[in-house]
Amino acid sequence: MTQPNIVIPPAEQQTSVEAGDLLNSSTAGVIVERTAQVRNGFHAEGRKFARMMAEFVNVKQVGVASVFVYEETFGIKDKLHWLIHLSSLEAYEAMVHMGTSDQEYRGNVSSEQVSQDKGGGGWDKIFVDGSMQETVLMPQFWGMYGTKVDGEREKQTSVYQQQGPLTGLPGAREQVPLPVEQLVHSGNCGLLLHRTAQLEYDFRSEGRTFAREAAESINENLPGEATVFVYEEAFGAADRIHWLIHMKSLTTYYKVLALHVKDERIRDLYFQERIAPERGGGTWARMFVPGSMVDVALTPHHWGMYAT
Structure with a gap:
């Protein structure tokens, strides 16, 4: 199989930790996606702070937590995404403990991040107030x-x-x-497409089955080029499904599009009746709240990105 050229360095190259020691979207038991909007005028400072804190966690919490920094490819500019991969919920408690007791970590958080010619200040001056949010994702399993x-x-x-x-x-x-070796994940992908959709409560079982089968249709046909994992949102909106669609590069998207045009078996997934007649019948479209399916494309951050 001919591998496409990777123009964007993958996220696992952001850290000094060996790739084999990192958690990623294929191995983590929990992912916390943290987002924050960088304030205008602090583009470089925001990215430096994001990478500094990610690397601190990666080095200090090997096997417990791994953090990659992403940027929105076609969305809100200067909006940063940290993907915090944890081995379990217990690992989050280890992170909280580090933030409470590790003096080096606390020193980094409280240190000056803005030069005096810009007025000085810590990380709180870099980000828009109230823009930092977190979403907790857990790998989906049958019967969840x-x-x-x-x-x-x-x-x-x-x-x-x-x-x-x-x-x-x-x-x-x-x-x-x-x-x-045929899995594409958050550590080695060139593009991560994060798709979310809200299930109708009446079809929460059928919707999960469709979500997994749609993911499998890509995984089976594009090994080594695109891999889709299904996650569930914990501590947030109930029955909101998350697909993490990992691609080797942005141009891999064309191959995903072609599958849905040329492969009749995949096309049938979207046109076949998936809801029992006694429940009114219907395709996958009845399972989700209209207008709730949203895609956000993410690119791994690398130094100098977007002229910073």
């Missing part, structure tokens, strides 16, 4: 949140089969039966 598939796939998950109390979730790579 009391939903039903076919009565069999739910019992085949590692979560169902695990003995004893649940202390974490398997990474999203469990969703994709491909060799690790």
